[in-house]
């Protein structure tokens with residue numbers, strides 16, 4: 001396995017020494033007052049901020065596999081609420097992307113990979129017996145547009161969402177950065 005840690009630390013010493021952080025100095029409140037929920041896809045690391053014109057300091061970005069919020073009281077929804085209540089964000093944008101791995105993720109295949117990597121049947125059945133439906137938990141969505149719609153509606157219908165917060169949904173092309181609007185969250189246009 002390639003070891004990244006030494007190279008990261010070495011780069012980091014020179015990054016700090018040469019003050020290469022200076023162009024990125026900013027505050028902790030998002031200037032554009034936005035919180036974005038998106039996917040951890042590698043193609044979006046730099047492309048999404050460029051395509052949406054976000055620079056350091058502009059937005060809160062929350063990432064996971066698929067830009068999915070499946071648990072109303074999980075950590076992603078908590079992050080959205082923290083951004084809205086404590087960090088001055090005023091709008092939410094969910095940004096899924098085409099060719100998302102969570103659209104094709106096969107939970108059974110992933111469970112078989114877990115077994116190949118040494119997770120025992122006993123562990124898996126203990127989890128199932130304690131009520132954790134691995135298949136359901138691992139599942140993504142059939143198509144990204146539905147995935148975005150579901151996440152937007154989970155946020156929009158959350159009992160703790162501050163009233164009148166617009167929640168938008170978009171799908172980005174991971175190659176060109178082109179955005180398709182799926183849900184426009186403004187109530188009075």
Ligand SMILES: [Zn+2]
Pocket residue numbers: 039040041065066067097099100101102
């Ligand atoms: Zn993805």
